[in-house]
Amino acid sequence: MADNQRLICASADLQERSKGIRFDLSQHGEHLTGFVVRYEGKPYAFVNRCAHVPVELDWQEGDFFEPDGRYIICATHGAHYEPTTGRCEIGPCRGASLQSLQVEERDGNIYLKMENHD
Numbered sequence: 536m537a538d539n540q541r542l543i544c545a546s547a548d549l550q551e552r553s554k555g556i557r558f559d560l561s562q563h564g565e566h567l568t569g570f571v572v573r574y575e576g577k578p579y580a581f582v583n584r585c586a587h588v589p590v591e592l593d594w595q596e597g598d599f600f601e602p603d604g605r606y607i608i609c610a611t612h613g614a615h616y617e618p619t620t621g622r623c624e625i626g627p628c629r630g631a632s633l634q635s636l637q638v639e640e641r642d643g644n645i646y647l648k649m650e651n652h653d
């Protein structure tokens with residue numbers, strides 16, 4: 536069952552509305568990263584690619600939240616995303632969404648649930 540899960544980090548490394556943790560999602564020669572943040576106690580993960588222009592959200596590595604910790608923000612043009620859904624609520628791509636990734640927190644760790652392509 537654990538075959539299709541990948542360890543991302545220890546739970547203790549992911550603090551509420553603080554720095555997010557990036558991880559590699561590159562495949563088939565395409566460079567891609569994902570990230571996980573903690574919001575209201577739960578981990579939420581997304582592909583690190585803005586819904587407006589396909590750039591990474593964080594200019595400063597791991598800085599995904601705007602200063603008051605309410606929204607995930609894109610550093611390029613300021614799109615504000617709802618942390619629980621990835622939906623853009625404010626900004627140039629309002630109504631569009633980040634691509635969400637499934638994560639599971641158990642036994643003091645956070646795991647990425649990999650898609651099964653079979």
Ligand code: FES
Pocket residue numbers: 585586587588589590609610611612613614626627628
């Ligand atoms: S590239 Fe993210 S808001 Fe424009």
